[in-house]
Amino acid sequence: MSIEEIVEQALQDGYLTPTMEAEVGRICDTASELTIEEYMALDRLMGSLLTGEVVAVPRKQFINVMEELVLSESITRVAEIEATSDSVLDVGDIAAYALNRLPPLYATTEEGASFQRSKAKQELQELIDQQIDEAISRNLDRPDVNVGKEPIKANLKPSNVETLKQVSSLLQSYAPNFEGQTTSN
Known part of the structure; x- marks a missing residue:
């Protein structure tokens, strides 16, 4: 969903869900630059939140x-x-x-x-x-299956090359011939 679509949905429903909020945040975090339309939509959402036209639904803590x-x-x-x-x-x-x-x-x-x-x-x-x-x-x-293996080190940056190398290495160790196999329909 785009920012504009999320804002339209929030305005139509009268509320902004935690999922919608997270998606707007994800788009803003990953975009190198927002368009004028996206800025205008965010401005419209902020105004609606301030006036109470749209209510932010709190996350339920449990x-x-x-x-x-x-x-x-x-x-x-x-x-x-x-x-x-x-x-x-x-x-x-x-x-x-x-x-x-x-x-x-x-x-x-x-x-x-x-x-x-x-x-x-x-x-x-x-x-x-x-x-x-x-x-x-x-x-x-069970035998120790982790001998000689390193756990994946999570880093919040989605483009972390080291994490991708670790995942690739892990996948290759479990399925060494996977890319060599082809399927025919």
Whole structure:
């Protein structure tokens, strides 16, 4: 969508959604120079926001209490295992495995988060422990696939050549003959 289209949609609907706002920001960040029409559309949007003709919809803040509980428990358990053995475990992998098998517990207020924490500890603690145990067991049983590999270093600049080289190298290691294959219809 162009800036002009987003502004027209906002004026028609009477509100600017977080997605629309993010798209305008992305366009402005990536464009080397905006056109006169784009500046005029942005000016029109600003005026409409100031007069209340268009209302910016706030982003809803929420947290998944289950993430907090699983991550906290995973860190504790991994630290215990690593302190008493030569094993090195990936906390992120363990938490992700467990979270994929547990229900989410979202909250939008601190009171709601406290309620969800209490509920989880009373009703789901056994299931949480079971899933973390399973995740740790799987993590311990698998071979270390990351030996000699570097994690991708994220940089917020989209044109980061080093990141592209890392991704390319990763793809080549997983599919070395991919570009050599052709498909015929």
